[in-house]
Amino acid sequence: MLAFTFPGQGSQLPGMGEPWTSHESWELVIEASDACGRDVAALLLDADADELRHTRNSQLSTFVLSMVVLDAVERTGATFSIAAGHSLGEYSALTATGALAYDDAVRLVAERGEAMQIAADEHDGTMAAVLGLDDNLVAEACENTDGDVWVANYNAPGQVVIAGAPDAVAAGGAAAKAAGAKRLMQLQVGGAFHTPFMQPARDRLRKALAEVEIRAPSVPVVANVDARPRSDDNEWRSLLAQQLTSPVLWRASLHALTDVGVTTFVELGPGKVLTGMTKRTNKAATALSVGAPSEIDAFMEALADSAPAVPAVLGGENLYVTERLIVSPCAGIFALDSDMGDGQPIKVGDVIGHVAGEEVRSPFAGTVMGIMAVEGERVTARQPIAWLRTGDAT
Incomplete structure (x- = not known):
């Protein structure tokens, strides 16, 4: 997965x-x-x-x-x-x-x-990464420090970011080092985010x-x-x-x-x-x-x-011999035709919608079983746009 x-x-x-x-x-x-x-x-x-x-x-x-x-x-x-x-x-x-x-x-x-x-x-702040200390001990260091300092990111084992007022972050970092942190690394950011x-x-x-x-x-x-x-x-x-x-x-x-x-x-x-x-x-x-x-x-x-030797089905519909996908002709923003939707019968050449101004036309006749792209979504070339069952329209 x-x-x-x-x-x-x-x-x-x-x-x-x-x-x-x-x-x-x-x-x-x-x-x-x-x-x-x-x-x-x-x-x-x-x-x-x-x-x-x-x-x-x-x-x-x-x-x-x-x-x-x-x-x-x-x-x-x-x-x-x-x-x-x-x-x-x-x-x-x-x-x-x-x-x-x-x-x-x-x-x-x-x-x-x-x-x-x-x-x-408007509010001067900074951030620093505390390395080599358990999450709860970093949080305790911040809680026990006078001033405004908090945990901002729990990133990975032994990597927690603290943030707040510069003096408080320095004090919180010192408390973390006293509790066993291996290193305090100042981050090059312009505020106390999160x-x-x-x-x-x-x-x-x-x-x-x-x-x-x-x-x-x-x-x-x-x-x-x-x-x-x-x-x-x-x-x-x-x-x-x-x-x-x-x-x-x-x-x-x-x-x-x-x-x-x-x-x-x-x-x-x-x-x-x-x-x-x-x-x-x-x-x-x-x-x-x-x-x-x-x-x-x-x-x-x-x-x-x-990849597994036999492709796994991760979800969605299985396509049988009577079913086809209509794919995008190019990359760009998808716009659905206002008349198109599930259950709509279509003929060869009917327009499903547009991608970057280019028409998405069906090479098959059939019935639309589902629109797979979202209005306003950026799609890539050959990305499935619609799923249809063939043979139901002429």
Whole structure:
């Protein structure tokens, strides 16, 4: 069972978009710039480390590059059964599963980054990783420290991030070292994220979330705030807002993925931070990362090596001799024809919908048994759009 995971802020690198400029998936960068009114290509190609460290820049650039990588991987035909994302990466996971339309997600991420940047500017804060100490002892060190310091991320065994006011974080780190921590590592971020310091950003993000459609994801997504897989759309607005002021339960999320049968974890986006956390948390799992086009072949080879001799049915409908799939002619945003739906009889050449302005026509006559793509979803070339039973229409 395969899970796609998506990195958060801190994984960005100067020039991280350069390997992708000649790849077909680079079109997503242009779409992102149009959606949010910012030059995303400049962030991915020209911004230096200091510029990318700003929250409004790091979040947008990391999200868009993660979607470029996802698009490239999906063009190979690879599919996943469940997804998760670390902090910002949760937006990537929701977009990957069709819960958020790409342009809506770009605008949400831009708004989230801006809101968190403003909150950080108004309330000085920092973050530090505590290495080599049990989770409960780190939490106790924070609780017993005077001042504002909290656990922000439970990342992996022996890796917990604390955040808050700079003096309190330093004191909490010292208390953790006194309790046996091997090392305290200051993080190069501009705020105390996932703490009460982000309450103003949470209030602003709620308004932005209320203005977008959130659909049920095509596969479950594990939420940061409680490490539970969710396959409906009911709670995501609340979860995404709550996430800003709650600790990221990433270690528990990795355990949740393992508990449902995931054996292969693939990190899509810049850096390899999540891959390292996966290896620390589940030593028996296969942990891979794809951040550049050159890594796609290795990813495909690893999947081939781990594939069962007889393909397993992971869910969905079995296609019999009278059933056919209609696939996308290209990559892009899918729009369903207003007259098309389940039970609709169609003829050869009838239009199912459009992808990036190109018509999706049926090469078969029959009856639509199900629409497999979601309105507003980004689909890849040859991705199934509809499932039909042939012979019922002429």
